[in-house]
Amino acid sequence: MSERIPVLRIGDVLLVSIQTDLEDQSVLDLQEDLAERIVETGAQGVVIDITALEIVDSFVGRMLATTAAISRILDAETVLVGMRPAVAITLVELGLSLGGVRTALSLERGLAMLGRAGGVGAGRA
Amino acid sequence: MITAPAVPEGEQQTLPIASNDDVVRARQLVRTLAQQCKLSLVDQTKLVTAASELARNTLVHGNGGTMRVGLVDKGGRRGVSAVFQDTGPGIPDLELALTDGWTSGGGMGLGLSGARRLTDEFAIDTEVGRGTVVTVVKWTR
């Protein structure tokens, strides 16, 4: 009964835009879907856009970190974009720094970052 | 903690927590109250995140339970109080459970300790075999 988040493909990049407050099962489904789609499409990069998310708790945070780790094994780079300031402050307070996940301010920057692999600009959290 | 955190007294709402959807509902309800209370955006986010962690704990570790929320007032300062109650197995070693990184389930072990850091008042009452009650309060700045 849980809805599935669409995974879009733009060139060799997969784009996931999370628009609503997700229940835990949808979060797990997304993680699974993404791994499958990476293999299926041979994508080089994954951009997860969380601009619309009002909170990221430890469950979603863990999914983001795990997804980044899984994609790396599957030879795709993950960039997390659009985290709101209040969400970032809360995550830090919660004790989650998402080590190893690359981040960018906006979708545009995230895509640009994947375009020039290893390029400078935004940070690695 | 010497003084017990404020619990909702006047108008309050109780929500059953029995499924993943209920955890989402718990977040939404707490957000509505946090907005009513005029908490700052950051404080709203902190409280809703804490509620999400605690509601999930109630569901996963407590085998389900309830969340009771309401507005509280102390000397003109307003706040939101939320009480999570379950009749699950209880927590045998509380100190350990409050340590960062300790987990009995599949999580990261940030639920309890994280919720404590994200709120202004935090109290936990647990008994093995009887259940657990966690109370949190976030005050306006």
Place this chain on the structure above:
Amino acid sequence: MAERQESERLVKLLSQQGDVLVGRWIEGVSHTLRGRLSVLELDRELRELYSALVEGLRAGGPDWRGEGWSEVRALLTELSRNRARQGFSPTETATAVFALKELLVPDTDTSQQDFAAYLELNRLVDALGLFTVETYSKTREEIIGAQAEQLLELSTPVVKLWDGVVAVPLVGTLDSARTQVVMEKLLQTLVDTGSEQAIIDITGVPAVDTEVAQHLLKTVVAARLMGAECTISGIRPQIAQTIVALGIQFGDIVTKATLADALKHALRRIGTSPEAAAATVRGAR
């Protein structure tokens, strides 16, 4: 009920020569305000209050906290709020209410019944006077709170140094609350301006405690989560000593001696060489 009778008697006494009494009241009060409030305004204010008072007594009896008195309470709240905002003293504000007592002064001819009514009025006026003072001080507290907030806003300007580089120069003692405000404002500015580089300059900060140092650290980590980088510049020797002594891990956080060094670093990170930037500035002149 005896009290009810007194209220009714009081209504009669206050209505009988209503206009004369209000006139005397207004005159009495206007003396204490020494022309700092226009006579017209005071006139309107007190007349309204007077009729509300009589109406309150008529409808609600002596229970000034009751339903029938809501109009009086509303008017008094407005009056004390206005006085507080206009800078009148608590005494000047409360006197307006207490002066009501002098309208009805018993003499040797006063009947037993009227006397009781006078006492009733006294009791009411005391309660309303205290209510006024309480509202007044609440308003003052609100004003002070708002000013503190404004001061906080003013003392933490986030400035754009370059396209893609914002900075917040901090001056003075940092407490936990202020650092938190800075942190939120800085991070929001990163989003609003699309800047990937942030500089926190603490040249003007004499000392930090553990909590403040932690807040600075958290800001840097939060900025990273959002996809930006944060440099801390201008750390004084004492602060560096404090940080090490407190055992706070600054880890891989970029720190620079001066704001200028931090700007150079930030420019390089966004792919603009400091030399090119300098040339642009000269060209613009």
